[in-house]
Amino acid sequence: MDDASRQAYWRSNLRLMAVLLTIWALVSFGAGIVFVEPLNEIVIAGFPLGFWFSQQGSIITFVVLIAVYVWRMDKLDAEYGVDEYEQEVHHP
């Protein structure tokens, strides 16, 4: 990879991280803690919504966030031709 495409690759990576980490914070600290009281007014399938986010919703979101990250990074690697990964790189 030349310098220009390296920079572009890294910028795409950082952008993806910023988006995913914002969602991460909004769901756990936001929906699960800071906004829990207004959200608890909404009840779905027996769960006050804020309570659900703090007990289960945020955990499910974490799984989805990492899945999206893995999927997007695979695409990004393919796009920049760095999908030839190093194997067995430890000491001989």
Added chain:
Amino acid sequence: MSDIQLWTLIFAIITFSVYIYIAYASRVSDTSGFYVAGGGIPAPANGAAIAADWMSAASFISLAGIVGLAYNGYAGGVFLMGWTGGYVLLALLLAPYLRKFGKYTLPDFVGDRYNETARFVAVLAAIVVSFVYVAGQMAGVGLVFTRFLNVGTTTGVIIGMAIVFFYAVLGGMKGITWTQVAQYSVLIVAYLIPAVAVSAKVTGVPLPQIGFGKILEELNGLQADFGLAEYSGAFTQISMPNMVLITAALMFGTAGLPHVIVRFYTAKSVRAARYSALWAIFFIALLYTTAPSVAAFTKLQIMKDLNGTTLADAPGWFNTWSDVGLITTASGAPVSELGSSSFGYTDVMINNDIIVLASPEIGGLPAPIVGLVAAGALAAALSTASGLLLVISSSVANDVYYKKINPQASESQQLMVGRIAMACAILVAGYLGINPPGFVAQVVALAFGLAAASFFPILVLGIFWKKTTAAGAATGMIVGLSLTFAYMLWTLPIYGGSEGLFSIPPTGIGTIGMLVNFAVTIAVSQFTKKPSQQMQDLVEEIRYPGRTSLVAQHQAGDL
């Protein structure tokens, strides 16, 4: 021998034989296999191993009890979110880059990226954190053996030590990883079967995550009858700012724990490291989304069972667990003091640790399932113990012996030192399990704060900011660690017992320590000698997953 004992024995023997067979089949003969399984573990297996390593006796045995009983529902969310959210940070900020960097241990990265002082602090922190943890695991093994097989704690711990000794010393990381895959399967099956059975029985919905919603109203009603705060009510136990601080300390601490980070070195490639994180969070989420349901179902059943009952007609599980002193009166006296008067849930004190172990009995499930749960608890404790022991052993053999004492050591010498260190660590862990020091439980919860305040900032900055200097990282780590540690000493009931500042609890101070560490590292890095151009180029290279020359030279030890 009762039915429950018989079934526990059967499941324990079957699972232990499987672990021993796997260990024998995957024995190793080189350091790379011993430390990182030759970097050749496929992602789903590595994910299962990470999950088993991560979910300790505390997650399996205590989590549901902590959420349901000690933290009354909502406040327990700090543990549910805190112990899972860290994986997002690990996956996005650390795992792929540390894997590209290669090498064997967390101190390896710190030492190579910064300097020898930083490596030394990292080795020390890794060993202390791991020993504190492992003592808790051995105590968990003891608890299960005492309760289910009627043998003494000492015998129980010694049996556990012997099993771990066999597969950890023989197979190193390779043996441990494949055993952990088996242990994950045992523990998740043991956790899900009773949860599904109870949910189906009580609500008709076999998915406990959904059934949970159907009983919440009834549970809140019963709580009100007993004069307890609403189960789903927010901030009845912990204030909003403290919820944020404690959750953050657990999340960032998770992303800084040496025994978790090292697992990403065992992945086949950078891509496999990313997938390992995905599989790990998936496997962990299976248990962590079930735990709050188990907490609610069991608490509901306990409250129904103990509502104006007397000792004479108390349910069977009540007698089993009060006999071993894990259920007492609210003031801590033996339950016999209740005499013939009727009592309810709030008149007794139920230990958090029995919720999961007793849930099949409380839910009226048959003896084989109770035995399976016992085997699951043993799997959880043993898998975490072996992962921690490997961190201790590799820190001693690789970071201290090979890097400091004898850099000329041959493969077989290093391997021998690693195995001896492992054997000694097992003996110390066993001793701590039989005679647990009083402060262990306190310190385990605090280990996360310490990890967040020390490792997390310097790892992230070391990867994402090329100009982070060795002096900056060392100062940041020392300031963050000592500030957090001092505050904990000042506020912990057994030491200072002070109110602290702004009523920040000792479990939440790690978040503040982490922010201070970030600030100090960045500030000091402005004024101190920049890393060499070569190091800056190396940091640049670990950001790209493909084959790159500097990283390859570094792996080979030429830099």
